[in-house]
Amino acid sequence: MNFTIPFTLNDIADYIPFLKRKPGRYVTPGGKEVHAVLAEFKTPADVYHAAEKVRDAGYKRWDVHTPFPIHGLEHAMGIQRTILPLVSGSIGLGGAAFGLVLQWWITKDYPIVVQGKPFAAWEPFTPVTFELGILHCAFATLIGMLALNGLPRWHHPIFNSDRFLRCSDDRFFIAIDAADAKFEPNAVRTLLQSAGAGHVELVEV
Amino acid sequence: MSHATTAQLDTHGGHDHHEPDARVLLSRENIYVPEGAGIGFSNLALGAGGVCLLLTAVGAVLHGPKHALASYLVGVMAVLGMSLGAMFLVMVQHLTNAGWTVTIRRQCENIMALLPLAVALLIPYLVLQLVLPDDMKLVQWMRSDMKGDYLLQKKAAYLNETFFAIRAVLYVGIWLFLAHRLWNHSVTQDRTGDRTETAKARRMSTWGMFAFALSLAFASFDWLMSLDFRFFSTMWPVYIFAGAVFSSLGVLAIVLSTLRTFGRLTGVVTEEHYHDLGKLMFSFSVFWAYIAFSQYFLIWYSNIPEETAYYFRRMTGGWESLSAFLAFGHFGVPFFILLFRNVKKSTIGLAAVAVWMLFMHILDIFWIVRPMVYASTPADQMPGGITIWLDIVAIAGVLAIFAGALVRKVSSGVLIPLNDPRQSEALAHRNYV
Numbered sequence: 001m002n003f004t005i006p007f008t009l010n011d012i013a014d015y016i017p018f019l020k021r022k023p024g025r026y027v028t029p030g031g032k033e034v035h036a037v038l039a040e041f042k043t044p045a046d047v048y049h050a051a052e053k054v055r056d057a058g059y060k061r062w063d064v065h066t067p068f069p070i071h072g073l074e075h076a077m078g079i080q081r082t083i084l085p086l087v088s089g090s091i092g093l094g095g096a097a098f099g100l101v102l103q104w105w106i107t108k109d110y111p112i113v114v115q116g117k118p119f120a121a122w123e124p125f126t127p128v129t130f131e132l133g134i135l136h137c138a139f140a141t142l143i144g145m146l147a148l149n150g151l152p153r154w155h156h157p158i159f160n161s162d163r164f165l166r167c168s169d170d171r172f173f174i175a176i177d178a179a180d181a182k183f184e185p186n187a188v189r190t191l192l193q194s195a196g197a198g199h200v201e202l203v204e205v
Numbered sequence: 206m207s208h209a210t211t212a213q214l215d216t217h218g219g220h221d222h223h224e225p226d227a228r229v230l231l232s233r234e235n236i237y238v239p240e241g242a243g244i245g246f247s248n249l250a251l252g253a254g255g256v257c258l259l260l261t262a263v264g265a266v267l268h269g270p271k272h273a274l275a276s277y278l279v280g281v282m283a284v285l286g287m288s289l290g291a292m293f294l295v296m297v298q299h300l301t302n303a304g305w306t307v308t309i310r311r312q313c314e315n316i317m318a319l320l321p322l323a324v325a326l327l328i329p330y331l332v333l334q335l336v337l338p339d340d341m342k343l344v345q346w347m348r349s350d351m352k353g354d355y356l357l358q359k360k361a362a363y364l365n366e367t368f369f370a371i372r373a374v375l376y377v378g379i380w381l382f383l384a385h386r387l388w389n390h391s392v393t394q395d396r397t398g399d400r401t402e403t404a405k406a407r408r409m410s411t412w413g414m415f416a417f418a419l420s421l422a423f424a425s426f427d428w429l430m431s432l433d434f435r436f437f438s439t440m441w442p443v444y445i446f447a448g449a450v451f452s453s454l455g456v457l458a459i460v461l462s463t464l465r466t467f468g469r470l471t472g473v474v475t476e477e478h479y480h481d482l483g484k485l486m487f488s489f490s491v492f493w494a495y496i497a498f499s500q501y502f503l504i505w506y507s508n509i510p511e512e513t514a515y516y517f518r519r520m521t522g523g524w525e526s527l528s529a530f531l532a533f534g535h536f537g538v539p540f541f542i543l544l545f546r547n548v549k550k551s552t553i554g555l556a557a558v559a560v561w562m563l564f565m566h567i568l569d570i571f572w573i574v575r576p577m578v579y580a581s582t583p584a585d586q587m588p589g590g591i592t593i594w595l596d597i598v599a600i601a602g603v604l605a606i607f608a609g610a611l612v613r614k615v616s617s618g619v620l621i622p623l624n625d626p627r628q629s630e631a632l633a634h635r636n637y638v
Contacts, residue, residue: 072635074637074638075635075638079638080638081638082638089544115506115508117506123501123502123505123506124506126498126502127502
């Protein structure tokens with residue numbers, strides 16, 4: 001199984017006040033840290049093929065922003081399988097085990113006769129075990145999904161770009177993050193322009 | 206909008222994986238079975254099935270017709286469930302306007318088209334129930350010495366031979382009509398390319414689904430639940446339905462895997478289709494377990510004698526190990542194996558799980574039917590006793606005839622529906638990462 005962990009220690013540092021984010025390697029002439037290089041495309045097909053080029057160039061920390069879902073884009077971007085199923089499955093099974101042990105422990109310490117049924121019958125234990133398994137699995141999936149996506153957050157530097165607002169209307173964007181190991185502003189700009197980008201800009205933090 | 210996008214991308218040939226031309230995928234070598242293929246196997250299976258059923262008749266003489274009838278009923282209910290489950294799958298595909306299933310729909314329809322065979326196998330059983338003398342009858346409420354039973358008298362308005370026969374004709378009529386119409390819409394579209402056939406099939410699936418659900422529910426009351434006329438469970442039809450669809454998904458996976466192993470449907474039914482088929486098999490395993498447990502749980506809690514007798518009989522006298530094995534094998538094994546994506550995507554892996562599922566489904570029907578006869582018989586005729594050979598030949602006979610007919614059916618025509626408007630969507634089907 002080929003799982004990847006889609007965040008770094010720097011991402012975690014954003015959420016914890018006393019942790020300092022490592023400073024970025026690149027700074028704009030205005031003295032601000034570079035967040036990303038943002039490239040604008042006019043059609044879904046353009047951004048799809050550009051995404052394939054960025055993927056093949058070996059970049060890992062980047063994203064495509066579109067007004068609507070584009071089928072197969074995750075393949076063009078080379079997105080790896082998420083670790084979320086492992087999180088959901090293990091916490092769900094753990095929750096089920098917790099539910100079973102909880103009932104066994106309560107029944108052992110405080111046995112009550114209900115309808116003349118045996119104390120240690122597996123039948124009444126099953127719904128609670130099942131429900132606690134489902135509950136833990138659901139919460140693990142929701143919270144895990146938010147955490148893996150870096151959510152919730154108040155603001156994202158990508159919104160510092162005015163052109164980016166058209167992402168919810170009629171433009172398609174690729175943003176390559178300055179935190180990428182291969183990031184070098186000029187190389188990234190050249191790559192995106194060769195991939196057919198209409199407009200390329202630096203986004204400040 | 207998104208459809209237009211996909212089309213645009215496809216014309217650019219933009220997918221990173223190699224995507225063959227639709228003309229190659231739909232070439233004659235890929236979507237037809239060679240002339241005469243599988244006929245040898247089919248003849249062998251039909252012959253073996255005939256011999257097995259003759260042996261069943263011998264067993265009826267040796268051990269009494271009740272044992273033979275019960276064993277035969279297990280086989281018939283298993284194959285009837287496979288056909289009906291396939292009919293449900295066809296209708297649900299039409300109702301949901303499913304795109305990705307188009308390339309596997311013809312195999313569902315092939316299994317569904319064996320409904321007349323399943324009915325033909327069922328009719329001798331029903332007729333024998335009605336005409337045999339009392340002491341040979343499997344269905345207790347049909348015996349004249351039972352007619353004085355208080356509970357039976359209260360249920361006599363429903364449980365009487367005349368109404369039983371009328372209902373049987375009604376169910377069979379509904380099923381054969383639905384199967385005939387669904388099949389005709391599909392093959393007419395193969396021939397004419399008329400897109401309105403899709404809309405017609407979809408429209409008839411709406412009321413067809415209701416007719417199917419009600420007829421299946423009452424048929425399951427009549428032919429399985431009423432084996433013990435004192436017993437009642439409103440969850441019964443759902444339990445039977447869950448098992449039926451479970452088994453038909455198993456047959457579907459085996460048929461598709463066989464075709465793919467022989468080099469057919471390459472690129473037409475891909476591991477992406479297998480992935481989704483595996484998810485369906487997984488979900489029906491869980492669904493069966495959910496319903497089976499719910500039925501048992503409510504009866505266990507309420508503790509009403511007419512209901513608990515059903516489970517009491519299956520949790521004593523050696524049957525408790527089969528009950529536990531069913532819970533483990535019908536639910537536990539498919540659940541944990543099908544959790545893994547690699548199994549769902551594998552031709553051999555999914556087929557192996559499907560064979561196991563069919564085995565468990567037949568055991569499930571066996572578990573429903575068989576204790577009714579064994580309850581009042583000597584210990585040497587219990588499971589594992591001398592009549593076990595009768596169970597094996599009767600069930601194997603019915604299954605072999607069904608398998609032989611299925612091979613003939615599959616090899617007799619095109620392997621996927623032609624000219625379906627959603628065909629390109631099915632060929633391009635890919636799951637999310």
